Amino acid sequence: MPAPGPRPPADARRPHRFQVNPARFPASRPLKSASPQSILQEVFGYDHFRGPQQAIVEHVIGGGDALVLMPTGGGKSLCYQIPAIARQRLGQGITVVVSPLIALMHDQVGALHEAGVEAAFLNSTLDSDEAWRVEQRLSRGDITLLYAAPERVTTPRFLGLLDKLHERGQLALFAIDEAHCVSQWGHDFRPEYRALTVLHERFASVPRIALTATADALTRADIVERLQLQDAGQFVSSFDRPNIRYTIVEKKDASLQLLRFIEREHTGDAGVVYCQSRKRVEEVAQMLANEGLNALPYHAGLDAAVRQQHQDRFLREEGIVMVATIAFGMGIDKPDVRFVCHLDMPKNIEGYYQETGRAGRDGEPANAWMTYGLQDVVNQRRMIDESPAGEEFKQVMRGKLDALLGLAEATDCRRVRLLKYFGEDSQPCMNCDNCLKPPAVWDGTDAARKLLSTIYRVQQRSGIGFGTGHIMDIVRGKKTEKVAQHGHDTLSTFGIGAEYSEAQLRGVLRQLIAIGAVAVDSEAFNTLALTDASRAVLKGEVTVQLRESVSQPAGRSRTRTGSGSAGSKPSAAAALDADGQRRFDALKSWRAEVAREHNLPAYVIFHDATLAAIADIAPQSLDDLRGVSGIGEKKLQAYGEEVLRVASAV
Structure with a gap:
């Protein structure tokens, strides 16, 4: 932490430090x-x-x-x-x-x-x-x-x-x-x-x-x-949130991947799912609700009263999954959010960090999970390019997007990369997907050169650009109706990359777009074109290293996996004996009643950690409560006797 700067000199209008007026x-x-x-x-x-x-x-x-x-x-x-x-x-x-x-x-x-x-x-x-x-x-x-x-x-x-x-x-x-x-x-x-x-x-x-x-x-x-x-x-301060596990997966069937993740890791937990569009928010919230989850939508297009009702429920009830655009989030102090998911890639690392940081504010284990794909990269690039902002601003935004893409495609520790972005050095965390299960890596340079060569020859032959699917069909040697119609099955690059899967080629294209070696022309139906940066890849001066595709949705399972997956009870409560657990549950029920009476979220009354500490010591007097973290004098006066009554009744 840098040393504080010099304090401004005191003047006649500002009383001296700690001096009473x-x-x-x-x-x-x-x-x-x-x-x-x-x-x-x-x-x-x-x-x-x-x-x-x-x-x-x-x-x-x-x-x-x-x-x-x-x-x-x-x-x-x-x-x-x-x-x-x-x-x-x-x-x-x-x-x-x-x-x-x-x-x-x-x-x-x-x-x-x-x-x-x-x-x-x-x-x-x-x-x-x-x-x-x-x-x-x-x-x-x-x-x-x-x-x-x-x-x-x-x-x-x-x-x-x-x-x-x-x-x-x-x-x-x-x-x-x-x-x-x-x-x-x-x-x-x-x-x-x-x-x-x-x-x-x-x-x-x-x-x-x-x-x-x-x-x-x-x-x-x-x-x-x-x-x-x-x-x-x-x-x-350090930007590290060691209790958050970072996982980023390749997008295959995002809705199904999300559902499996929640079922496997977070059944009954509170969480936030971020989507880019209002329509997608509505679809995902309905899908989760149809699967029996307590999911609510939140976006700026909803009636203000509905938005407020959904936010209040999320803050005051347990186990709500809020599916939202980024209109929801800043200022949400709920401490027991156990997971934050992104179904679409954010604009930059700052946004990603801020949004994932809403998980695990209580210090208990939490998950930050994101799925992303080629279309995410295309969409984000297009939004920057079509922005009315000046070129200097666009260049900065492209740099920020590139940093996020680098984090998503990384094969080393996610946390090290994330903290490095904020100027902080760290060591591998052993609490991200890459640390826990190092991905297989392959050299995609040859595939990249074949894709770039195909884009070049298609442009030469037809005088217009084509989209990602068509280019990949040519490289893989798929003689579709569209390929045959344009005579692209006669190109020298037709079938040149038949050994590569579609998932592999999509990964290569993501990298090429990320490093600026391929441009996406949004005005021409998202067609692909070469750039000045393409030359270095074609000459073999730039290598393209990629992670193996791991995007297949996991099978249906309601069993939580591994250490660090978030449970419904905080770790302090999980360590209680049977009597302590009963006291904890009774105190939570009492706290919920008080919160409803005061029209406040339950954590404003007492945090779970405070209730767990009370349940552990089984207090017999107000003096016993005085040493419990989170109980100040006002709360002791307001709730002390009731806390003793509830704790002793178990």
Whole structure:
């Protein structure tokens, strides 16, 4: 982790680190500790910080700006929530959290309320009276954290509210979540994030912390420039998610492959399946439902009320499989998602990493599974080429796609490749498909040269290009009606690659398109053409190494396989004895009732790991519960007696 940058000098408008502003606290008002460790234990119920959390928290409490890169599930929220609480206790006012999604705001605010923290949000779900009441609380300084979308934060009305707070010394911190949205190179660019530069320009003395789980070097540099964080401390955690197993398979029958994967590894588990189109989402969700799985569709074309209902069910119920476009995902904090599947290839590694990172946020074993094929490569190339963006942008996007294709075609450790993309060196993980079952490799250079020669001769003979199927038929010597019609059975390359299977040739074409040695003309019905890069392959200057095809769907099986496959119980609960298991199940049932009453996801009340720890110690008193991770003072007061009742009744 790079060392934090120099802290900006204190000025008259910013109280010194850990110094209480006495004007904000009457003598009769007791002060709670502003120590980060005290807040961590008292509010959130944890004994220890993880990784760089403590360094980040202390840096921000002290008034320093920060850029935080931390993987999903790494504890980013605490990096601004604890400073917000500390700075509020020091009399420095409220923290404004810029968040892109309503669902994320609701869950974060609900979790903070459960922990005893005054938090609120301003978004479109509030009517005018509710919004007015939040603004009044804001003006009185009765809120510790306020969540709002970037579109609202940059309005004249909202900035006017912040002006008044700033004049009274009641504006403590700006937290900009999902900061990669500010970058045109990021996977989820949102133009409204660009306007957030006004925060630094207008409130230069107020510290800012920008956070993201996904940013390569180019995106990181863009965040720094766009948000004017040149002097900020940069805290970069490891991008490794060791509990996630990465598997990428060649697409044969994607729907059947998906069904077999879920049946074999994840019956009864919660998961997310990503598809590229709305139509495909509907088809796959229906297919899974017909097979007896609890599957729901989610995409922007659904009625807003239906989308919200499906999202709420996914967050609050167990075992839901959400089939979705990428419209679903950011801000989904559900910790027990056991698998994330991609039926279509994402645009880049950042998108892939962000989406797969929604699995296993609780640290328990989870799977990231993707199937891809030649058409995925063609589609992604076409979308880039047809984009109205400038050539510089297209070149960057092609480079990002090439990196993802390299990951998909890799025969070495997936994790090493993935982490290398983010600038991190690592060793083979023994928890990806290539490490667990090294693929057979073959030299496809000869096949590549035969394909390129055929594309060239077809173009010469007919004056037009042809698609992949037709080219492969010629190379394999298949005398179809179309081949005969155009006289391509008389070409010198007809049957020249009869020894290769269709699957092998498709793999070679994927590689050739990936390295730019074959172009796909989308305006001419996805026909193939040579490029300047073709020459090096034809001359034998470039070798084409490929993995053997392993795309056949596995047979139907409902037995989980191997170590590391995700079970329905967390590992902490799986280790309990029979009495402990009964206590755990009783506590889960009680938690579900409480969650329904509070209209919150169950994990906001207590995580599974907390329930497993309670079940293990069989507590007899409130003091027994005080040492359990995840039980802060507010939750102890609110639920302690009920937890004791449920645990002792078993």
